[in-house]
Amino acid sequence: MLDLSLYTGSILWLGVIIAMVMVQWLVASLTKASKPGAIPGMPPAQERAHKSFVFRAWRTHQNSIENLGTILGGAVFAIFAGANPVWTQVCLAIIAIARLAHMVLYYAIATNKNPSPRTWFFMLAWLANAVLIGLGFAALIG
DSSP states (O other): OOOGGGGHHHHHHHHHHHHHHHHHHHHHHHHHHTSTTOBTTBOOGGGOSTTOHHHHHHHHHHHHHHHHHHHHHHHHHHHHHTOOHHHHHHHHHHHHHHHHHHHHHHHHOOOOOSSOHHHHHHHHHHHHHHHHHHHHHHHHHO
16 A cells, blocks of 8 residues: 655655746746737747747746656656655655756846756756656566
8 A cells, every 4th residue: 555654755846846837837927928919828929039038937837847747747656656755755856956946047047058057957857857757667666
């Protein structure tokens, strides 16, 4: 029987990740809506470049949504598979902190450079998510 109390820390980090996406949604919506001629679903045409905070706020939120499925899926998979609770929590903490750093850097730095500083935190979160999924498989196999 799955004891969810072992995963309280992991569930807390999941809440942090979800709350962060909600904050990004609010920032993106408010900055876009404050522009004249704003069209729902897209930043205004003149705002489609990294030099624009409206664009960066929108892309930060979109990037988080693009990654949320595998983050939530990896977490649920690891927990239901009975992965090590400590390592599950560590992976989710790394993901949350790396995604927070990614968000802050995306808001702060207007660059088209690739890789940009935010790329390193994107990759750190991606790797932690891959480890999280691996923990789930390891729990099922072993």
